[in-house]
Amino acid sequence: MKAVLLFARHFDDRCLASTRAAFHRGASEHGLAGERLTDFLMAVNECVINVLAHGGGHGSLRLWREDDGLLCEVEDTGAGIPAPALAEGSLPPPGAPGGRGIWLMRRLADEVGFVTGPQGTIVRLRMRVEPARRPAIGSGNK
Numbered sequence: 001m002k003a004v005l006l007f008a009r010h011f012d013d014r015c016l017a018s019t020r021a022a023f024h025r026g027a028s029e030h031g032l033a034g035e036r037l038t039d040f041l042m043a044v045n046e047c048v049i050n051v052l053a054h055g056g057g058h059g060s061l062r063l064w065r066e067d068d069g070l071l072c073e074v075e076d077t078g079a080g081i082p083a084p085a086l087a088e089g090s091l092p093p094p095g096a097p098g099g100r101g102i103w104l105m106r107r108l109a110d111e112v113g114f115v116t117g118p119q120g121t122i123v124r125l126r127m128r129v130e131p132a133r134r135p136a137i138g139s140g141n142k
Contacts, residue, residue: 003064003071012058019061020045026063027070031129032067040127043108044072046101047123051076055121067108069128077120086114086128 006026010020023044028037051059055076064071085102092099093125105112111126 002011003066006065006070008056008060008062010058010060011051016048016052019048023061023063023072028129030065030070032070032127036127039108040070040072041127043105043112043125043127044074046104046108047072047074047125050101051078054078054081068131069126072125072127073122074125075120075122079116080116080118081121086116100121 007022009015009019009022018070020041024041027040032040048059048061051057051074055078059074059076061135062075064073081102085099088106089103092104102112105123105125109125110128111124113124115122115124
């Protein structure tokens with residue numbers, strides 16, 4: 001099945017709460033619940049906060065439904081993520097500046113991918129939905 005766009009929205013610090021609420025609603029209406037929903041929300045929140053702090057202060061968030069899960073894409077127009085920040089490793093030590101957001105995203109979402117450069121960054125986060133929780137497309141969930 002082809003991915004179905006559930007919503008797309010631009011965000012900045014003035015609409016952060018409504019962006020989080022819309023994402024929560026979309027993810028919960030399309031099969032995530034409990035700890036899986038909380039984990040996905042936290043991963044996406046880390047990404048959005050990074051956009052506000054390091055990616056130009058504004059961005060766009062899109063959520064898709066796929067056969068077996070949800071895909072979120074967060075995009076900004078910042079200067080890109082430095083390669084050392086993307087290196088997979090252990091949790092940065094206490095007192096180290098930064099590095100925890102990407103570390104958390106990788107542990108909370110099932111899959112995380114980065115496309116980054118001087119024109120901006122796109123982060124894709126994916127979370128599988130258990131078969132029993134997948135609503136049928138067109139079942140009235142919006």
